[in-house]
Amino acid sequence: MRVLLVDNDDIEAVRSETGLRDRLGDALSVRHVSSLGQAIRALGEQTFDVVLLELAVHDATGVTTLSGVRGAGPSVPVVVYSRSMDDDLAIRALQAGAQECLAKADTEPRHLARALQFAIERQRLLESIESARSIAAHRASHDPLTGLPNRDLILGQLDRALAFGARYGRKTGILFVDLDGFKEINDVHGHACGDDLLRVVSTRLLDSVRRSDAVARLGGDEFVVLLPDVTSRLDIAHVRDAILTCLLTPIDVGGAHALRVDASIGSAMSPLDGLSAQDLLDAADAAMYRDKAARRRARTSGAHGEIAMPLERTEMQPAVSQTDSGVGARDNVVHAASAPASASAFAPAARSEERLREGIRQHEFEVHFQPIVDIGRDRIVALEALVRWRDPLRGLLFPSAFLGLAEDTGLIVPLGEFVLRAACQSIARWRQQAHACALRVHVNISAVQLREKDFPTRVASILTETGCPMEALVFELTENSMLVDGDTAIESLRALKVLGAQLIVDDFGVGFASLTFVREAPVSGIKLDRRFVANMLNDPRDHAIVVSMIRLAQGLNLDVIAEGVESAQHALHLSAMTCHLQQGQYFSARMPVVATDEWLAEDVSFIDEDGTLSPLVVSDGRPRRSRDARAAG
Numbered sequence: 001m002r003v004l005l006v007d008n009d010d011i012e013a014v015r016s017e018t019g020l021r022d023r024l025g026d027a028l029s030v031r032h033v034s035s036l037g038q039a040i041r042a043l044g045e046q047t048f049d050v051v052l053l054e055l056a057v058h059d060a061t062g063v064t065t066l067s068g069v070r071g072a073g074p075s076v077p078v079v080v081y082s083r084s085m086d087d088d089l090a091i092r093a094l095q096a097g098a099q100e101c102l103a104k105a106d107t108e109p110r111h112l113a114r115a116l117q118f119a120i121e122r123q124r125l126l127e128s129i130e131s132a133r134s135i136a137a138h139r140a141s142h143d144p145l146t147g148l149p150n151r152d153l154i155l156g157q158l159d160r161a162l163a164f165g166a167r168y169g170r171k172t173g174i175l176f177v178d179l180d181g182f183k184e185i186n187d188v189h190g191h192a193c194g195d196d197l198l199r200v201v202s203t204r205l206l207d208s209v210r211r212s213d214a215v216a217r218l219g220g221d222e223f224v225v226l227l228p229d230v231t232s233r234l235d236i237a238h239v240r241d242a243i244l245t246c247l248l249t250p251i252d253v254g255g256a257h258a259l260r261v262d263a264s265i266g267s268a269m270s271p272l273d274g275l276s277a278q279d280l281l282d283a284a285d286a287a288m289y290r291d292k293a294a295r296r297r298a299r300t301s302g303a304h305g306e307i308a309m310p311l312e313r314t315e316m317q318p319a320v321s322q323t324d325s326g327v328g329a330r331d332n333v334v335h336a337a338s339a340p341a342s343a344s345a346f347a348p349a350a351r352s353e354e355r356l357r358e359g360i361r362q363h364e365f366e367v368h369f370q371p372i373v374d375i376g377r378d379r380i381v382a383l384e385a386l387v388r389w390r391d392p393l394r395g396l397l398f399p400s401a402f403l404g405l406a407e408d409t410g411l412i413v414p415l416g417e418f419v420l421r422a423a424c425q426s427i428a429r430w431r432q433q434a435h436a437c438a439l440r441v442h443v444n445i446s447a448v449q450l451r452e453k454d455f456p457t458r459v460a461s462i463l464t465e466t467g468c469p470m471e472a473l474v475f476e477l478t479e480n481s482m483l484v485d486g487d488t489a490i491e492s493l494r495a496l497k498v499l500g501a502q503l504i505v506d507d508f509g510v511g512f513a514s515l516t517f518v519r520e521a522p523v524s525g526i527k528l529d530r531r532f533v534a535n536m537l538n539d540p541r542d543h544a545i546v547v548s549m550i551r552l553a554q555g556l557n558l559d560v561i562a563e564g565v566e567s568a569q570h571a572l573h574l575s576a577m578t579c580h581l582q583q584g585q586y587f588s589a590r591m592p593v594v595a596t597d598e599w600l601a602e603d604v605s606f607i608d609e610d611g612t613l614s615p616l617v618v619s620d621g622r623p624r625r626s627r628d629a630r631a632a633g
Contacts, residue, residue, distance in 0.1 A: 001028055001116065004042055004076075006069065007054040008034040012104065016052060016081065019109020020116070036060040036068045043072040050116045055082045055093070062089070063096050070097045077123035079115055081107070099123060143217040145195055146202035154216035154224050158277040161228040162270055173227035173236040176266045176284035177205070177243065178292065182221035185259060196253040197261065208242040224281065234353065234409060236267045264292035272447075353409050356402055360414055365389050367422040368590040371599075372442065372561060375571060376580035380600070382440040382474060384583065385423035386590050387415065403446075412448045417458065419443060424468035426593060430600055431472060439600075442474045442504065450477070456495035470500035476527065478507050490521060497522040504561065508549060518556065526553050528579075530564025537569060550579050 001024055007013040017030050031046065033039050035058040039051070051073065055065045069078055077099040080090075085103035093101050099119035107115075141153040149157070161172045179201065186194040198221070205215045205223060214226040225243070230236060243265065250258040266287025274280040359365065365387055372382040389397040406412040420443050427441040449455055463470055475496060493503055505518060508526040518526065528549055535542040546562075553560045562574045565584030574582055591599065 001113075001120075002047065002049045003028065003030045003116065004039065004046075004048045004051045005030050005032045006034075006036075006039045006051060006057060006065075007032070007081075008057045009054070010034075012054070012083075015109050016112060019111070020113050022110055023113035034058055036065050039069055040072040043069070043076065048073070048076055050120050051076055051078045052112065052116065053078055053080050053082075053098075055080060055089075056084060063092050066093055066096050066098055075123070075127065077119040079112075079119050081112065143219075146199055146217050148202050148206075148223075149214060149216040151216065151218050154214060154218075154226060155277045155281070157214055158226055158280065161226060162275070162277060162280070164228070165270060166275075170229045171231065172270045172280070173230040173233070173239075174268055174280055174284050175225040175227070175236065175240055175243070176268075176281070176288040177223040177225065178264045178288050179221035180262045180264055180292070180295070182261070185261075189253070189259070193253045193259075197251055197259060200251045200253070201247070201261065204246040205243060208246045209239060213239075224284070230269065232409065233267070233269055233404060236269060240265050240267060262295075264288050264295055266291055352405055353411075356405055356409070356411055359389055359391065360411060360418070364391060365415065365418060366592065367419055367426070368592050369426070369441075369596045370583060370590045371588050372581060372583045373587050374580050375575055375582060380436075380439065381581065382442055383427070383596065384442040384476070385419055385426075385444075387419045407446055407448050410448065412446050413452060416445065416449050417462065420459065421462050421466060424462055424466040424473065426596075427472050428466050428468040430597075431469075433600065436600055440472050440474050440502075441468075442476050444476045444506065446477075450492045453492075455492050456499060459496060459501070460499055471502075473500075474502040474504055476504045476506040478505070493521050493523075504559070518558070523558065525559030525561060527561045527563050527583075530584075533562050533564040533570060533574070533584075534566065537573065546574075546579075547577060550577050554578070 001020075003020065005013055005016060007016065013032050013034075017028075017032070020030070021028050031042055031048075033042055037059055039053075039057075042048075043051075051069055053066060053069060055062055057065055060068060066078060066080065069076075074097075078097065080093050080098045080101045081104060082089075082102075083104050085101060090101040099122050100115050102112075102115060141150060142148065143150050158172070158174065164170065165172045182194065182197075185197060198217070202215065202217065202223070205225065209215060209225060209227070212228060216224045216226070218224055225239065227236060227239060244263065247261055247263055250260050252258050266284045266289065268274060268280045268283035268287060270280055273283040368386045368388055369383040370386060371380045372384060373379070374381045387399060389402055391397055403412070406415050423441045423443050427439060430436045430439055452458075459473075460470075462468075463473065477493075497503060502525070503521065503523045504525045504527055505521070505523050506527045507529045508518075526549070528546060532542045532545050532549075536546045537543070550560050559581060560579050561581040561583060562570075562579050563583045565571050565574065565582045565586045567586055570584070571582055571586060574580075588599070
């Protein structure tokens with residue numbers, strides 16, 4: 001038994017050692033010190049089985065002495081053997097970690113050996129219990145195969161990261177990683193081989209992230225990577241690229257097989273993709289399935305490589321309209337005059353950013369327009385400005401190919417200014433025509449622009465520069481614009497309202513807090529989301545939603561615009577519900593400036609003499625009434 005004897009009375013120390021040696025003989029090893037400082041030093045230099053401690057020493061007294069010894073050797077049991085010992089001191093000593101408390105006056109030195117042996121056994125038992133408790137807690141919160149955090153633990157960590165981000169205005173990102181073809185590996189090579197592969201993948205994932213990040217296994221071949229405190233989606237893309245790169249090296253499992261494994265990865269970032277842990281995880285999960293589907297299509301068409309900036313259908317293919325967000329655009333379909341995606345078509349995130357920056361510098365962007373019609377008065381009342389990128393290599397790109405990257409990198413600010421300037425120049429010119437003197441232009445703005453404190457000042461400067469009156473300008477925004485730095489966004493919106501601009505809530509009904517946004521933001525109208533409009537003739541629920549939103553807006557004295565009007569039935573049905581402001585492919589496609597010039601010059605109407613609707617079509621680049629186009633054909 002190795003004993004550290006701490007006692008400043010040499011005579012008492014000799015008595016104690018003698019009593020121990022009478023019982024233990026040569027099995028005893030004693031080191032005697034007379035102060036707390038010497039005891040701490042001894043514990044750092046040597047391993048002891050137990051400490052026999054006098055509380056009153058040269059440089060300390062009472063529980064302070066015990067605390068110092070416990071701090072230097074937290075796993076070494078301590079038996080207090082003191083001259084001054086009462087019940088109160090004994091209780092405080094036991095609470096401070098002593099295994100036993102003895103008074104020298106009541107305990108013979110020869111009885112110390114038994115007390116020390118009991119203390120050592122109790123300490124071992126406590127350590128065993130604590131170890132079992134720790135193992136149980138680890139098993140409850142970690143994956144037994146890989147040792148990574150499980151779903152419950154990662155969701156708790158994500159909750160804390162989101163709470164920190166909400167308090168300090170930071171973003172949190174996650175990646176949902178699903179191994180491709182893992183079931184086939186299990187079926188062909190066996191589950192033991194699959195388990196080995198999962199362990200190796202787990203190690204590689206940990207090596208691909210920062211020390212402040214976390215990697216969890218949800219089960220099967222699904223992993224989640226938590227990225228707290230990211231600045232943009234570009235940070236998340238870098239980690240995604242690192243993970244895909246780390247999986248390129250074949251994995252040697254059991255020395256018998258070298259397997260290649262790939263992964264489908266979806267990402268999400270707060271607060272734009274969700275405000276709770278589960279919402280963010282669901283968003284990343286959905287993005288992963290989209291990535292998996294895109295990979296499957298790429299394999300089917302013989303394409304390979306990772307998608308950094310997606311290309312979509314060509315101009316001649318039918319498009320299903322969807323909702324998007326960002327400056328100068330509200331349609332998700334990307335037109336690209338190119339073949340199916342190949343490896344050379346997809347650049348890493350950094351190259352994509354530089355290409356976008358170069359496109360802005362080289363003036364490769366242009367603005368198209370789509371009319372907003374008041375069918376009650378049979379006239380065009382406004383045009384929505386929609387940005388397009390005419391990329392020299394990939395053709396005409398729609399917003400979903402670049403707006404996300406533009407927002408994440410801050411390039412949305414110069415791009416947004418370009419759209420606003422081009423829209424104001426066009427509307428100022430069109431309003432010089434007698435029949436278009438009251439025409440307005442709708443321009444979409446993003447949360448990033450609203451975060452710029454001088455945004456209203458820049459708007460006023462562009463209006464002065466272009467000669468566009470403020471009352472001709474309508475800003476469209478989503479309530480998501482308030483999710484990031486909402487106070488600044490509301491302040492900017494109020495400043496724009498004071499200048500005279502109108503504010504419209506786009507995608508109304510699909511955001512996080514539409515009613516709250518309408519109440520707090522100084523808006524003058526709403527746009528019904530196209531998803532409700534498209535299905536309202538077939539789905540009674542969507543029909544009820546559209547009716548309710550129209551009544552709500554009218555009750556709040558707000559204008560109502562229905563977007564996504566694709567047929568005469570849609571238009572007439574909305575008109576019957578007193579929603580006369582409409583926009584959609586039925587009336588006109590999005591047109592470049594030249595086609596819009598020709599169309600406005602003709603002072604087009606949409607209602608025939610017999611009262612029927614006659615939409616506009618674009619044929620050979622020229623706008624025509626549908627009946628005129630049929631006649632010309």
